[in-house]
Amino acid sequence: MCYAIPGKVVAIDDKVVTVEYFDEKKKARNDFYADLAVGEYIYAQGGFVVQRIAEEEAANILKTWQELFTKLKEVDLRLTREPKGLYQVANATRQRSLGNSCCIHGIIEFSNYCRSNCLYCGIRKDNVNLKRYRMDVDEIVEACEYAVKELKFKALVLQSGEDLWYSQEKLVDIVEKVMRKCPVLLIVSIGERDSELYKKLYASGARGALVRFETSNPKLYQKYRPGHTLDERLTLIKELREIGYLVFTGFLLGLPGQSEKDILKDIELTQSLKPEMFTFGPLIPHPDTPLKDVPVPPLEAVLNTIARARILHPDSRILVTTALETLDKEEGAQRGFLSGANSLMVNLTPKKYQSLYQIYPERAGTELDTKQKIEKVLQLLTTIGRAPTDLGM
Numbered sequence: 124m125c126y127a128i129p130g131k132v133v134a135i136d137d138k139v140v141t142v143e144y145f146d147e148k149k150k151a152r153n154d155f156y157a158d159l160a161v162g163e164y165i166y167a168q169g170g171f172v173v174q175r176i177a178e179e180e181a182a183n184i185l186k187t188w189q190e191l192f193t194k195l196k197e198v199d200l201r202l203t204r205e206p207k208g209l210y211q212v213a214n215a216t217r218q219r220s221l222g223n224s225c226c227i228h229g230i231i232e233f234s235n236y237c238r239s240n241c242l243y244c245g246i247r248k249d250n251v252n253l254k255r256y257r258m259d260v261d262e263i264v265e266a267c268e269y270a271v272k273e274l275k276f277k278a279l280v281l282q283s284g285e286d287l288w289y290s291q292e293k294l295v296d297i298v299e300k301v302m303r304k305c306p307v308l309l310i311v312s313i314g315e316r317d318s319e320l321y322k323k324l325y326a327s328g329a330r331g332a333l334v335r336f337e338t339s340n341p342k343l344y345q346k347y348r349p350g351h352t353l354d355e356r357l358t359l360i361k362e363l364r365e366i367g368y369l370v371f372t373g374f375l376l377g378l379p380g381q382s383e384k385d386i387l388k389d390i391e392l393t394q395s396l397k398p399e400m401f402t403f404g405p406l407i408p409h410p411d412t413p414l415k416d417v418p419v420p421p422l423e424a425v426l427n428t429i430a431r432a433r434i435l436h437p438d439s440r441i442l443v444t445t446a447l448e449t450l451d452k453e454e455g456a457q458r459g460f461l462s463g464a465n466s467l468m469v470n471l472t473p474k475k476y477q478s479l480y481q482i483y484p485e486r487a488g489t490e491l492d493t494k495q496k497i498e499k500v501l502q503l504l505t506t507i508g509r510a511p512t513d514l515g516m
């Protein structure tokens with residue numbers, strides 16, 4: 124089993140192509156293959172055409188998927204029959220709206236330096252106990268190439284703190300080199316950098332941007348992100364959308380002072396930003412931050428939020444975050460999926476750096492090597508009946 128299924132192009136309308144996966148049709152935007160024709164096979168991710176593949180190769184892959192694809196759908200249908208309770212209702216809502224499609228992205232954390240001092244974050248500037256690292260341009264490009272060519276990922280997130288060592292020139296160089304070497308949906312998660320930089324990265328081929336707004340409450344925002352305002356963050360997110368990026372955004376659960384009403388507003392704000400993906404992470408306190416004594420939110424608080432968001436917004440992509448997996452290393456991811464989520468990221472950061480990207484401690488998965496992590500994810504998808512076909516536009 125692989126984490127993307129090729130589809131056949133059955134219609135083209137300017138930049139929008141219709142792709143067929145067995146008996147299902149999805150739409151995807153085609154920015155990169157001007158001469159793509161009906162009848163060709165492609166991989167799409169995040170509603171984007173990321174790679175065309177030869178018919179014979181596609182046929183072989185589809186043959187290996189045919190039987191499994193039907194079985195996965197049956198499992199998913201069985202798990203969503205006669206829903207009872209919030210989580211099951213949310214999961215059934217996801218099934219009715221989006222079927223069993225699921226996106227699997229890889230994430231590479233290339234620097235843990237940050238100029239900001241968010242009170243909830245272990246890689247904040249003032250954490251002098253943290254050993255810092257930066258991957259250089261070639262190391263990042265090599266890690267991406269390995270993820271795409273060897274591990275067969277079709278979507279990658281490049282993440283760092285707000286690290287100005289990566290100038291516009293360096294970041295453009297990274298994106299251009301990656302896009303030249305590998306067909307991939309590239310998503311950047313580099314914090315609050317100016318919109319001109321984001322425009323340049325888009326022009327170089329990046330198509331997604333992950334920027335969470337963390338809380339819809341402006342007072343909490345200023346308190347926990349000293350020196351920054353919610354308005355600045357929301358302006359950036361809106362600019363990213365205007366540039367054309369797929370936007371991944373959401374908030375933190377468990378900030379001291381966050382009320383139930385705030386959480387509902389957080390969900391509303393997430394939706395009003397029209398993101399391609401919702402991401403809700405629990406605040407897991409890091410011992411070297413001012414919020415070290417804050418209680419960890421219960422797993423159920425995160426599952427409730429995923430479920431409520433799914434019921435309110437049936438067509439959304441909702442991520443199972445690593446922080447959720449960390450709350451319950453055995454069942455966190457599965458329970459997230461069964462509460463309405465339909466996306467997951469696999470950490471592909473080179474092992475020597477993984478434990479240093481310490482936004483919070485003891486992150487799930489850092490004890491495993493990449494292949495073990497991938498096996499675990501594929502096993503999970505098989506158990507709950509999800510298939511890595513694109514969710515479409």
Ligand code: SF4
Pocket residue numbers: 237238239240241244245246247248283284285314
């Ligand atoms: S949350 Fe982001 S911006 Fe804030 S300190 Fe952590 S890495 Fe830096």
